[in-house]
Structure formats: C-alpha cells, structure tokens
Amino acid sequence: MEQSKIENLWNFSFILMLIINALVFIGFTMMTPILPKYTISLGATMSIAGLVAGIFAITSIIIRPFAGFSTDRFNKKHLLIVSTIFLAVSALGLKISYNIYTLFFFRIVQGISFSVSVTVINALSTTYMPKERIGEGIGFMGLGYILATAISPNLGLEISSQFGFKYVFYLSCIIVMIAAALMTMIPYNPVNRENLNVSKLHIKISDFFAKELIVFAVLACLFTFMNGVIGSFLALLGDERHISNIGYYFTVNAIVILIIRPLSGKLLDNKGLSIIAFPAFIMAMMASLLLVISSSLWMILAVAVLYGIGQSSLSPALQATCVKKLGPSKVGIATSTYFIGYDAGQGLGPIIGGTIAGKFGLTSVFYICAALLFSGIVIYYLHTLNAKKAKSKIVSENLNNN
Numbered sequence: 001m002e003q004s005k006i007e008n009l010w011n012f013s014f015i016l017m018l019i020i021n022a023l024v025f026i027g028f029t030m031m032t033p034i035l036p037k038y039t040i041s042l043g044a045t046m047s048i049a050g051l052v053a054g055i056f057a058i059t060s061i062i063i064r065p066f067a068g069f070s071t072d073r074f075n076k077k078h079l080l081i082v083s084t085i086f087l088a089v090s091a092l093g094l095k096i097s098y099n100i101y102t103l104f105f106f107r108i109v110q111g112i113s114f115s116v117s118v119t120v121i122n123a124l125s126t127t128y129m130p131k132e133r134i135g136e137g138i139g140f141m142g143l144g145y146i147l148a149t150a151i152s153p154n155l156g157l158e159i160s161s162q163f164g165f166k167y168v169f170y171l172s173c174i175i176v177m178i179a180a181a182l183m184t185m186i187p188y189n190p191v192n193r194e195n196l197n198v199s200k201l202h203i204k205i206s207d208f209f210a211k212e213l214i215v216f217a218v219l220a221c222l223f224t225f226m227n228g229v230i231g232s233f234l235a236l237l238g239d240e241r242h243i244s245n246i247g248y249y250f251t252v253n254a255i256v257i258l259i260i261r262p263l264s265g266k267l268l269d270n271k272g273l274s275i276i277a278f279p280a281f282i283m284a285m286m287a288s289l290l291l292v293i294s295s296s297l298w299m300i301l302a303v304a305v306l307y308g309i310g311q312s313s314l315s316p317a318l319q320a321t322c323v324k325k326l327g328p329s330k331v332g333i334a335t336s337t338y339f340i341g342y343d344a345g346q347g348l349g350p351i352i353g354g355t356i357a358g359k360f361g362l363t364s365v366f367y368i369c370a371a372l373l374f375s376g377i378v379i380y381y382l383h384t385l386n387a388k389k390a391k392s393k394i395v396s397e398n399l400n401n402n
Contacts, residue, residue: 006128006129006130007130008130009129009130009133009136009137009140011128012187013128013186013187014125014128014129014137016182016185016186017121017124017125017128017141017186018125018140018141018143018144019179019182020121020179020182020183020186021121021125021141021144021145022143022144022147022148023144023175023176023178023179023182024084024087024114024117024118024121024144024176024179025144025145025147025148025149025152026144026147026148026151026152026175027087027088027091027152027171027172027173027174027175027176027179028087028110028114028148028172028176029148029149029152029153029156030152030153030155030156030159030168030171030172030175031091031094031156031168031169031172032153032156034156034157034160034165034168035052035094037160037165038094038160038165039052039100039103041165042097042098042099042100042103043100044100048100052100052103052104052107055104055107055108055111056107056108056110056111056114057111057343057346057347058111058347059107059108059111059112059115060111060114060115060339060343060347061340061343061344061347063111063112063115063116064115064119064336064337064339064340064343065209065336065337065340067115067116067119067120067332067336068119068123068209068332068333068334068335068336068337069332069333069336070116070332071116071119071120071123071124071331071332071333071335071336072123072330072331072332072333075188076120076123076124076188076332077124077183077186077188079116079120080117080120080121080124080183080186081180081183081184083113083116083117083120084113084117084176084179084180084183085177085180086109086112086113087110087113087114087117087176088172088173088176088177088180089109089173090106090107090109090110090113091110091169091170091172091173091176092169092170092173093105093106093109093110094106094107094110094169095165095166095169095170115339118339119332119335119336119339120332121141122138122141122319122335122339123331123332123334123335124186124188125137125138125141126138126323126328126331127328127331132269133265133266133269134269134320134323134324135264135265135266135267135268135269135316135317135320135321135324136262136265136266136268136269137265138265138316138319138320138323139261139262139263139264139265139266139268139316139320140261140262140265141316142257142261142312142315142316143258143261143262146254146257146258146261146312147258149250149254150250150251150254150255150258156168156172159171209333209336209337209340210322210326210330210333210334210337212325212326213322213325213326213334213337213338214337215379215380215383216318216321216322216337216338216341217337217338217340217341217342217344218341218379219277219314219318219341219376219379219380220315220318220338220339220341220342220345221341221342221344221345221348222345222372222373222375222376222379223280223281223284223310223311223314223315223345223373223376224315224341224342224344224345224346224349225345225346225348225349225352225353225369225372226284226287226288226307226345226349226369226372226373227307227311227345227346227349228345228346228347228348228349228350228353229349229350229353229365229366229369230249230291230307231346231349231350233350233353233354233357233362233365234246234249234300235247236362237291237294237362238300240362241294241295243294243295243296243297243300244297245297246297246300248297248300248301248304249300249301249303249304250304252301252304252305252308253304253305253307253308253311254308255308256304256305256308256309256312257308257311257312258312259312260308260309260312260313261312261313261316263313264276264312264313264314264316264317265316265317265320267313268316268317268320268321269320273317273318273321274380274384276313276314276317277314277317277318277380278377278380278381279310279313280309280310280311280313280314280317281310281314281373281374281376281377281380282310282377283306283307283309283310284306284307284310284311284314284373285370285373285374285377286306287302287303287306287307287310288307288366288367288369288370288373289366289370290302290303290306291303291366291369292363292366292367292370315342318338319335319338319339322334322335322337322338323335352368353365353368356368
C-alpha cells in the first residue's frame with residue numbers, strides 16, 4: 001500500500017496496527033511491577049533487583065539505532081514477527097529463570113526484542129497513514145501504551161498475588177504471541193530500495209542515528225527524565241509526606257493522556273510543533289514545581305493533569321516531526337533516534353534522581369526536573385531561531401539568483 005494513495009486514516013491496516021501495538025504493550029507492562037519482587041524471591045538483594053530492572057533500559061538505548069537501521073533495510077513485516085516472538089519467549093525465559101544469571105540473560109533478550117518490535121511497529125504503522133495526518137495517526141498509536149499502563153500493571157500485580165508469578169509470565173507470553181499471529185495478517189509490500197536510494201551494502205553512521213534530529217532526541221530526553229522520576233519515586237513521596245492513595249496519579253494521568261493525545265496530533269498537522277512544544281514544557285515545569293510543595297492527594301492529581309497534558313501532546317508531536325523530516329525511506333532511523341532520547345530520559349531519571357534524593361532528599365529532585373524542563377524551552381527556542389534564520393537565508397539567496 002503506497003502512502004500517497006492512502007486517503008482514510010482508519011483503514012484496515014492502521015486499525016490492525018493499533019490492536020497489535022496495544023497487545024504488545026499490555027503483555028510487556030504486565031511484568032514490569034512484579035519483576036523486582038520476583039528477582040528478590042530468587043534470593044537477590046534490592047540493588048540487584050534494581051539492576052535487573054535497569055538493564056532493560058540500558059539494552060534498549062544501545063539497540064535502538066540498530067533497530068532503526070534494520071527497519072529501514074530489511075523486510076519490516078518479517079522483522080516485526082521474529083522480534084515479537086522473541087519477546088514472547090523472553091517472558092517464558094523469565095519464568096524458568098531459577099538464578100540471577102539466567103534472569104539477566106532473558107531480561108537482555110527482552111530489551112533487545114522489545115526495542116526492535118516497538119521500533120518496527122511505529123515505523124510500519126506510518127506507512128498506513130495519510131501523509132497529511134501522520135501526527136494524528138502517531139497520536140492514536142500511543143493509545144495502546146496508555147491503555148496498557150492503565151490496566152496491565154495492576155492486572156499483573158493482582159494475578160501474582162492470587163495465583164503466583166508464573167501465571168503472569170504465561171499470560172504475557174500468550175498475549176504477545178496473539179500479537180505476533182495478528183502480524184501475519186498485515187498487508188505489506190516491501191518498498192523498492194532502489195527507488196528510495198537506500199543500499200544494503202553501504203553502511204554509514206547516518207544509517208543508525210540521524211544527526212539532524214539530535215535536538216528532538218535531546219528534547220525527548222529532557223522531558224521524559226521527569227517521567228522516569230515520577231514512576232520510580234512517587235510511591236516513596238507518598239510515604240514521606242503521608243499522602244494516601246497516591247497511586248491514583250497514574251489513573252488520572254492515563255485518562256488525561258487518553259483524551260489529549262489524539263487531539264495533539266491534529267494540532268501538529270495543522271499548526272506545527274511550536275504551538276505544542278512551548279505549552280507542553282511549561283505545563284510539565286509547573287507540574288514539577290507543584291510536586292515540590294504537594295502535601296495532599298488533590299495536589300498530586302493536579303500534577304497528573306498538568307504533566308499528562310504536556311506528555312500526551314509533546315511526545316507524539318516530537319516523534320511525528322522526526323518522521324516527517326526524514327521521509328518514508330528513513331522512518332526507522334527517525335523513530336529510533338527519537339526513542340534513543342526518550343529511553344535515555346526514562347532511564348537516567350531514576351538513576352540520577354535516586355542519587356540526588358539519597359543525598360539531598362526527594363524535593364531536590366523535582367527542582368532538578370524543573371531546571372531540565374526550562375532548559376528544554378531554551379533549547380527549542382534557540383532551535384526555532386536558527387531554523388528561521390536558515391529559511392530566511394535560503395529565500396534571500398533564491399531572490400538574488402532570480
């Protein structure tokens with residue numbers, strides 16, 4: 001299916017990709033909250049349990065460039081099916097791991113397969129979107145992740161408490177295998193590489209990472225740093241400040257993202273990135289500063305709303321902008337470059353935040369988040385200025401030539 005011929009966003013292939021994306025994330029996120037407890041049950045210390053959880057993020061950051069390269073060079077459908085099957089197998093591998101070494105091995109396999117699978121899903125799904133509605137389409141694709149984070153972690157915890165860890169891994173494997181089976185139904189015609197001027201034989205650094213998209217990867221990193229901090233330390237904040245039911249943050253945050261994300265895609269397609277980026281960074285910065293003084297549940301829920309609006313609008317907008325700037329022949333590289341920044345923020349947030357919190361307290365971490373978000377505003381503002389100057393220079397040169 002040629003993208004230029006697609007007029008309707010809600011076509012069979014796009015809907016199928018939505019379902020597949022949701023299933024992959026549901027199967028994966030189901031294991032996330034139980035993994036530290038499962039690791040400790042094998043005799044590991046708390047620090048080792050944290051390392052097992054963190055090795056996934058490290059693996060993802062390393063693999064993303066290769067995932068993008070492979071996506072643009074090889075058959076996307078085959079790559080997607082194989083990586084997703086390995087993701088399902090890794091869930092079973094975690095179940096049969098009776099020592100820390102095998103647990104590390106299968107966690108690394110999980111990180112590799114998940115990075116490749118998600119990169120291909122995001123890249124392949126854009127080929128089933130009309131060019132003028134890519135921002136909107138990517139916004140809807142993100143709903144699978146939102147659905148997963150809203151229901152899957154609690155489901156995993158409930159199953160593990162009622163029936164044991166092994167049934168979580170079994171169910172995760174089954175859900176991901178269903179996604180792999182649905183992938184065989186994707187109508188896919190490999191792109192003619194010669195027409196896109198992409199050679200499999202000549203490999204360059206630009207095949208792994210798009211330097212022209214570095215600024216967007218940096219912006220993603222600065223923004224998701226806070227997301228990593230909240231995910232890791234919000235429960236501890238609740239204990240420290242005696243705020244009960246603080247877990248409602250994630251429910252409210254997911255609802256806000258569910259509402260805002262599809263709208264932000266349309267806004268990007270019609271108005272551009274700036275109208276989204278500046279308000280998103282400002283709202284997130286307000287959320288981080290509100291966390292500094294939060295002493296009650298309603299304040300935490302206000303943070304969920306503020307950060308949810310910023311997160312749901314900026315993340316898909318940055319990803320869609322990366323895809324638009326590189327074009328259809330490099331959609332894999334565009335996607336992986338964006339996610340390198342995204343993963344880096346998610347991974348560095350808990351690591352750096354934990355170090356700072358240990359020395360200066362949790363409150364200081366939220367000041368750091370606010371400072372990083374402010375730096376994101378400055379970086380994007382300087383980027384827009386440079387872009388305007390470059391555009392004016394081109395127009396001036398064209399006028400002079402004429």
